[in-house]
Amino acid sequence: MAANTGRNRQPAGEREALYGFHPVMEAMVAHRRKIHSVMVDKAAHGERIGRIAKAAQERNIPLRAVGAEQIRSVSGSDQHQGVTASVSPFPVETWPTHFFREQGDASEPLMVLLDGIVDPNNLGAIVRSAHCVGVDALLIPKDRAVGPTPAVSKASAGALEYTRIFRVTNLNTTIQGLKKNGVWVAGLTMDAQQTVFQADFNGPLALVIGGEEKGIRPLVRQNCDFLVRIPLCGRIDSLNASAAAAVVLYEAFRQRQITV
Numbered sequence: 001m002a003a004n005t006g007r008n009r010q011p012a013g014e015r016e017a018l019y020g021f022h023p024v025m026e027a028m029v030a031h032r033r034k035i036h037s038v039m040v041d042k043a044a045h046g047e048r049i050g051r052i053a054k055a056a057q058e059r060n061i062p063l064r065a066v067g068a069e070q071i072r073s074v075s076g077s078d079q080h081q082g083v084t085a086s087v088s089p090f091p092v093e094t095w096p097t098h099f100f101r102e103q104g105d106a107s108e109p110l111m112v113l114l115d116g117i118v119d120p121n122n123l124g125a126i127v128r129s130a131h132c133v134g135v136d137a138l139l140i141p142k143d144r145a146v147g148p149t150p151a152v153s154k155a156s157a158g159a160l161e162y163t164r165i166f167r168v169t170n171l172n173t174t175i176q177g178l179k180k181n182g183v184w185v186a187g188l189t190m191d192a193q194q195t196v197f198q199a200d201f202n203g204p205l206a207l208v209i210g211g212e213e214k215g216i217r218p219l220v221r222q223n224c225d226f227l228v229r230i231p232l233c234g235r236i237d238s239l240n241a242s243a244a245a246a247v248v249l250y251e252a253f254r255q256r257q258i259t260v
Contacts (some may be wrong), residue, residue: 019075019084026158034088037062041082090148109136116211124155125242131159133253187224201252
């Protein structure tokens with residue numbers, strides 16, 4: 001059996017092959033992409049396939065029942081779960097100067113900045129956690145970072161389809177702009193003095209999560225207002241990026257819920 005590559009076998013910039021039950025279903029519900037067509041496995045008759053077919057028919061999306069091998073070939077993945085859809089690319093935004101005007105004067109946005117996440121599974125898991133705690137925006141660099149691919153949507157269980165993702169040219173410049181707009185920027189590092197449970201995560205906040213191996217780059221670290229760490233015990237000295245992001249996001253969520 002071939003490995004899951006998450007490859008897009010359709011022309012870049014025009015269409016991509018979304019795959020898996022949750023990504024395809026949530027894309028139809030979220031209405032942020034154009035759904036050109038849907039394929040389902042003709043040999044599959046489970047409840048999920050029925051829901052996909054019904055949703056496509058209700059939205060007048062062309063639906064085809066084909067063999068599993070054709071779905072695997074189109075999606076480029078063995079994790080298709082019997083469904084794939086030809087869709088427009090995910091709507092990535094450029095960071096706008098009007099973001100804070102959109103939020104309103106009384107808003108206290110929660111944002112996540114990712115510094116060098118390259119693993120689609122990690123990005124997908126972070127997107128899922130971010131969506132579940134109500135993150136307002138997720139910012140990723142244009143270079144040396146994975147984007148919102150179909151593999152990321154699959155890893156996020158479809159949460160990507162509801163997430164506002166912004167591409168930024170320079171993370172440090174973006175951080176400086178956030179700070180000028182009254183946002184506190186907290187970087188997650190292993191050697192910070194205060195833990196995530198000691199820090200104050202209320203108010204307008206941007207959490208910076210570093211890459212899988214190197215963590216936050218030195219200049220990005222310097223530009224943060226404060227640093228936090230996750231306390232650990234045992235022989236393993238770190239969590240992976242997505243697990244660490246979930247811990248700090250839920251601590252921020254807990255604190256911010258208390259003050260509501």
